[in-house]
Amino acid sequence: MQELMMIFNKNMSLFILFAIVLGLFDFIVVIIINSKYTKLKNQYKKLIKELETGDVIELLTKNISRNEEFNEKLEKFRKELSMIDSEMKASIKKVGIVRYNAFNDVGSDLSFSIALLDSEDNGIVLSGIYGRNETATFAKPIVRAQSNYPLSAEEIQAIDKARKGQR
Structure with missing residues (x-):
């Protein structure tokens, strides 16, 4: 009989523990459902408040009109962004x-070559040659880091520096 009571107490303890866990689970589910209900109730109140101020058809028409205006502005911004993107590709980077x-016979590194290239390595290379009696300046077009005109070693070096992002 005493063994039977021990088994009963042990089973009763497990049953009570199971009931507590199940109760906590139910409590959590109720909290989640309550928060979703509160959110839905607030949305419903907002909708009813808007409906009380005007006709449903009028409100829908106004919202459709706003949506169309928004889409027109969005398309305008997309076109402008595309134009800006095209211009940026052609700008000196x-x-x-x-x-x-x-x-x-001339010191101080007074001669120079400057390469100015866009994102596709197109642009110009400018060279200024300084001598004691005269100075000359040259500009050569660059297409894909190459020129139809002969390039000096310094001009090639300037183009390479520009392509590598070195100044």
């Missing part, structure tokens, strides 16, 4: 500068 002595 890479600059490379090389200073050097073009002649042995």
Whole structure:
């Protein structure tokens, strides 16, 4: 009989523990449902408040009109963004500068070559050659980091610096 009571007490303890866990689970589910109900109730109140101020058809028409205006503005912004993107691709993004002595009798690295390139390595290379008696400036077009005109070693170096992002 005493064994039977121990088994009964043990089973009763497990049953009570199971009931407590089940009760906590139910409590959590009730809290979640209550929060969703509160949110839905607030949305319903807002809708009813809007409906009380005007006709449903009028409100829907107004919202459709706003949506169409928004879509028109969005399309306008997309076109402008596309134009800006095209312009940005053609803008100067890479600059490379090389200073050097073009002649042995002139110091201070007064001669220079500057490469100005866009994102596709198109642009120009400018070179200024400084001598004691005269100065000359050259501009050569660059397409895909190449030119139809012969390039000096310094101009090639300036283009390479620009492509690598070195100044």
